[in-house]
Amino acid sequence: MPPSPSVIGILGAGKVGTVLARLALAAGHRVLISASGSAERIALIIEVLAPGAEAATTSEVIERSDVVILALPLGKVRSLPVDLLVGKLVIDSTNFWEPVDGPLPEFTADPRGTSEVVADLLPGARVVKAFSHLGYHDLDERPLPTGHPDRVALAIAGDDECDIAEAATLIDELGFEPVPTGPLATGKDFQAHTRAFGYPLTPQELRDAIANPIEREG
Incomplete structure (x- = not known):
């Protein structure tokens, strides 16, 4: 796998964002986080929930990071500074x-998957879908070392093999087994309400769920 990014930028300081921040910090990365609200409130959230991460504005996070993770409400994607994201690897966890x-x-x-719409809203960004089908509690509680037989799988969808490989390295470092699924369009097969969504699965279980992604009720 290629080297993973050294500076991880997370847009959103909610449950998913702070869990991913803790995992990235534990893996040795520098982490920058932005969120809505006052700088003082954001800094306090980060100090309590992701100690070691740095609070910054959205623009600063994007400009200073090697990869940007979207961990904010989906409706806020349209308000992001599109020009700053051009050429950036953007991992969509929304x-x-x-x-x-x-x-x-x-x-x-x-009718497309949500990450394809996100990619349209962020033209020029290198969008991949990942960290999106597992709950924050499982992300927090289930990381395991590379090669562990009980490792939980995380799917990755993207249109560029190099971007998928870079995201896969990060997923591996954070304690999960990366499972590339193909183009960004395949992200629809593990988004909300599908068989792959919301359950900790082994790589083969995840592949089987994605192969038959009939939507679940709810």
Whole structure:
């Protein structure tokens, strides 16, 4: 696998964002986080939930990071500084939940996967989908070393093999088994309400779920 990024930028200081920050810090990366709210509030959240990470503005996180992870509400993607993300590896961990996000017609009216719409909203960014189908509690509690037989699998979808490989290295370092699924369009097969979503699965179980991604109720 290629070397992973040394500076991880996380947009969003909620449950997923702070868990990923802790995992990245444990793997030896420098971590920058931005979120909505006052700088003082963000700094306090990070000090408590991701000690060692650095609070910064959204623009600073993007400019100073080697990879940017989207861990913010899906509706806020449209407000990101698109020009700063051009050429950046962007890992989309977002999911669409209408009770929380609202109708978001650009997503609800589009038959494609949500990450394909995100890629359209961020032209020029190198978007891959990952960290999106496992709950924050499993991300927090289930990392294991490379080669461990009980390792939980994480899917990656993207349109560039080098971007997928870079994301896979990061996933491996954070304690999970990377499972590339193919182009970004295949991200639809492990987004919310599919068989792969919300359960800790082995690599083969994940591949089987993605091969038959019939939506679950709820």
